[in-house]
Amino acid sequence: MKSPWSYSNTKFFRRLYAFLLLVMAFTGFGQMPIFKRYYVSEIPGMGWAADFYLTHTLHYLGAIVLFALFAYVITDFLLKGKNHDRLTASAYVRLALLGGLVVTGIFRVFKNLPDVSFSPGFTLFIDLAHLGFVMLFGIAALLFMIFKLPWVEPRRG
Numbered sequence: 001m002k003s004p005w006s007y008s009n010t011k012f013f014r015r016l017y018a019f020l021l022l023v024m025a026f027t028g029f030g031q032m033p034i035f036k037r038y039y040v041s042e043i044p045g046m047g048w049a050a051d052f053y054l055t056h057t058l059h060y061l062g063a064i065v066l067f068a069l070f071a072y073v074i075t076d077f078l079l080k081g082k083n084h085d086r087l088t089a090s091a092y093v094r095l096a097l098l099g100g101l102v103v104t105g106i107f108r109v110f111k112n113l114p115d116v117s118f119s120p121g122f123t124l125f126i127d128l129a130h131l132g133f134v135m136l137f138g139i140a141a142l143l144f145m146i147f148k149l150p151w152v153e154p155r156r157g
Contacts, residue, residue, distance in 0.1 A: 024063065086152065088149065101137060
């Protein structure tokens with residue numbers, strides 16, 4: 001019987017990962033004032049979506065949980081799975097895009113610290129790069145889902 005905490009328990013981790021990505025996407029777009037501008041916050045029960053500080057905090061909390069999930073799955077794969085499974089080409093694409101998101105996200109966190117200041121040009125670059133990685137990751141994830149391309153496949157031989 002597989003452990004419920006093994007990365008190979010794909011049902012649990014797929015649902016958690018999908019939920020976290022949904023939270024991160026929603027709260028990330030909430031950092032731009034689009035929910036109030038396009039009346040999303042007028043939908044009953046969605047008034048909280050226009051609160052920048054709430055969506056900001058939820059985005060940071062989602063990032064913390066997502067980092068913890070990444071750390072756990074990577075560690076589990078390295079300790080248990082690499083002898084049985086190998087990463088696919090789609091996994092490498094996802095990892096590169098997620099890496100770009102993480103790096104640009106970390107710079108965005110630094111930008112928000114009171115003692116750190118970046119030039120306006122670098123700030124714009126980081127903001128657009130983060131948004132670009134989000135869009136590329138979303139497109140790639142959609143394509144990988146449509147074509148049912150997995151992260152891992154059994155190691156041959």
